[in-house]
Amino acid sequence: MKSERVLDIFKEITTIPRESGHEGPITDWLCNWAKAHSLEYKRDATGNVLIVRPAAPGKESVPVIVLQAHQDMVCEKNAGVQHDFRKDPIPYVIEDGWMIARDTTLGADDGIGIAACLALLEDDAPTGPVECLFTISEETGMDGAEALESGFFSGKTLINLDSEDEGQLFIGCAGGLNTNIKFSFTRKESNLSYVRCSISGGIGGHSGDDINKGRANTVKLMARFLYSQLASGLQLVSIDGGGKPNAIARECEAVVAVPDAAKCISAFRTFGANLAEEFHTTDPGLVCKAERAPMHVMPVTASASRRIISALCACPHGVEAMSQDIPDLVQTSTNLASAHTYEDRRIIEIVTSQRSASTSERRAMAAKVRACFELAGARVRHMYEYPGWNPDMNSHILAVTAGAYRRLFKQEPEIKAIHAGLECGLFLQKFPGLDMISFGPTLRGVHAPGEKLELASMDKFVALLDDVVRNFE
Secondary structure: OOHHHHHHHHHHHOOOOOEOOOOHHHHHHHHHHHHHOOOEEEEOOOOOEEEEEOOOOOOOOOOOEEEEEEOOEOOOEOOOOOOOOOOOOOOOEEEOOEEEOOOEOOOHHHHHHHHHHHHHHHOOOOOOOEEEEEEOOOOOOOHHHHHOOOOOOOOOEEEEOOOOOOOEEEEEEEEEEEEEEEEEOOEOOOOOEEEEEEEEOOOOOEOOOOOOOOOOOHHHHHHHHHHHOHHHOOEEEEEEEEOOOOEOOOOEEEEEEEOOHHHHHHHHHHHHHHHHHHOOOOOOOOEEEEEEOOOOOOOEOHHHHHHHHHHHHHOOOEEEEEOOOOOOOEEEEEEEEEEEEEOOOOEEEEEEEEEEOOHHHHHHHHHHHHHHHHOOOOEEEEEEEEOOEOOOOOOHHHHHHHHHHHHHHOOOOEEEEEEEEOOHHHHHHHOOOOEEEEOOOOEEOOOOOOOEEEHHHHHHHHHHHHHHHHHOO
């Protein structure tokens, strides 16, 4: 198996729509690919696909190994970019050793895992039996993994291909859940002036891998400014910022009604200058703008404005606790992912996500978020919870993979747990005793525009996967 072939397949995958919850085109493509290569496959009612390659002659006694990747991708784009993820191919460039999507997400998470599976399936290297599992909607709730039925695959050893740092072997991950909040509001006529405030240019990133990097959360920052202006008589008209639950908010816009528009605009400019200083390293492109806006709807009542803005300002965001066992590993965190105004329903909806390797700590973090918003009169519900995956240092597949890495590259791999969520926790829950590991090439900026794949890391990733599967016993 060659890394060039993996990359070619991935390039084809970038032309196929696969937004979470709308994976039909990639699901169909995978089934057709299996047919074209005369390989056995099956597809369940949820959309999960399994493609099977039988053992090569003489390898019939080798245990089945399962390779796993998810079909969907996080679909994010920069403001003002015209791109329809449900029909348009992902635009990318090859530059300075990286494959980069400048204005959208690239989808290497986890399209590169899909491509690696298919390249191995079509390769003529003699291996034992291989089952390739492609799940749906990993990014929005792990729906595919949750819906897997007993017996869908037969292997007892699984390699998850959804990691983002070459040279690191992952044997544990955080579990997660979402906490969704809804504020109902009424509007009341006023004689206030209107101002539109916007924060853009945030780096954003993955709410697990990047939560400890101190990056700007634009929804959180907007709430901070709005709260500072409540005493002046500010009332909220609308707030819209952030996107997916597992992404750090990069942009946010709020329209407010104020007694003195010029004073509000001046205050926001000062606030923007402060942010430029605070985030000059992590988010050097942060831009704050304020301008007068035409009145289009009446403002939210003063009391509701205060409750909504105060709760958003108080809502925790970021690292809650570090691991007591693994150096530099985030144990528990929360992400204030988005806030959006829906005028037709007269609600403001806020989405947050919590992560922790510990179920009790994850739920305690979610309860803290819930309490914050319930005190302000919002309706709150928890959803999409998935378990973590506890490390097993005695894992057979870990020993095989680490040994192959040392032999191939003459260096030690890092053996780690990850604060991001992987489907492995759900697999273990549904298939007790499953022996698992996760690894992949180096990706940067996943879940945000500018996502990129390091091409040099592909050679080592592909060589390692090929060696482990070829020599597994």
